[in-house]
Amino acid sequence: MKYAVKMPKVLQAVYPKRLWSINTADKVLYLTFDDGPIPEVTPWVMDTLANFNAKATFFCIGDNVRKHPDIFEQLIARGHRVSNHTMHHVKGWKTPLVAYLREVDSCQNLMELEAGQEIHKLFRPPYGQLRSKQAKALQKKGFQVVMWDVLSADFDTALTPEACTKHVIDNAQAGSIVVFHDSKKAWPRLKLALPEVLKYFSEKGFAFKCIP
Template sequence: MLNHRATSFLAILVLLVLAIAHQFVPLWMGWYLLVALLWLGITVYGSFTLRSNYFLTAVTQGPSTAKKVAITFDDGPNSTYTPQVLQLLAQYNAKATFFCIGKRLESQIDLAKQMVAAGHELGNHSYSHSWFFDFFGKKRVTNELKRTNALVSEVSKQSNDLFRPPYGVTNPAIAKAISETNNTVVGWNVRSFDTVSKDPKAVINRLTKKVQPGAIILLHDSHDRIQSILEHLLLFLQQQGYEMVTVNELLYDS
């Protein structure tokens, strides 16, 4: 798969060849635009597709050898919905990974401690989760990662390097920040669209169709449909004989 550096190099090379050829033969100017548009299209696709490993290497699934899945929750902790999620996870003897927004984690330290005490794992989902996060420079992204890493370590009492980029978007600034903080970037291979879809049944159908051994499932503990969605999902996984584990356990203990 092409990465950002190789794609950019190739685009510049083709543009140079076109410019040189242009000296000797008449050339349609649209070729330049086509190369630029192709580069842009690939780069936008790479930005929005973590599994393409375009800007950085991301983990998007575990080994399929054991019947284990990792359920992950983004955008919490939330004082209303996270406790509901914790109760359900306990009921089904499931462990999960929570990619926390640093500023929310800071204001919900006791809740976060409960999550860790129950055997769940905390990960980093930036400090601000700002709408403009993908326009921040390397320094600002690095600061956000370090600040939330410190909070996660403080609450977990152990270093945990998991990071999920807000909106699943990556870019050169995030890639440079990661090379400094050394976080492990975690994506998913089963997306629920639980924040977009208002119909829990449609979300559950999508999830149950896509689940397979080694899956990393993306959910959010930040909305009022999560309780119903999670209960159906956990029941399905239990009936199918799946073990619900943390991302680290999925990746390294299978």
């Protein structure tokens, strides 16, 4: 396994200005979905969330917003939060600073144009890759860098849906930011894991909210 399902506390301490979880004693989970919107998955995610009266934060790829503006608009209309995941899902470690900032700005401008309103400046770096210079420059622009503390790993084609479900159930707690993906790659695991996670935590008395 090349990634941590539960983000180590030491890593969170090294980058304290990045948002890893929400400090709360309330039974609330913050589900997030990366890489959409796409017609094959995102509408299903919205319908599934609605079955549990759940709201979530969607970190959108700008190019997918451009291709599927109707689905993007549905996310807003249904009370979810739309946020920035760069224009073309670029890797921070391999992208120069100026080019990276251009990717983020292009995504933000496009989302605001399509939404007809300002969009909260929440940003998640694709692959979790972000250089310190990139993070500082984004923070100066008013962006909150949002990471996570629990990874479903639904992107991992070697995993079963049951394993992804277990990742979340075993590690999420009040205030956790949990990562799923509304992507074709994640779909074989997401379609089974997401309803199970929503059902399990709903029965435990949890609510599901957008990142504030």
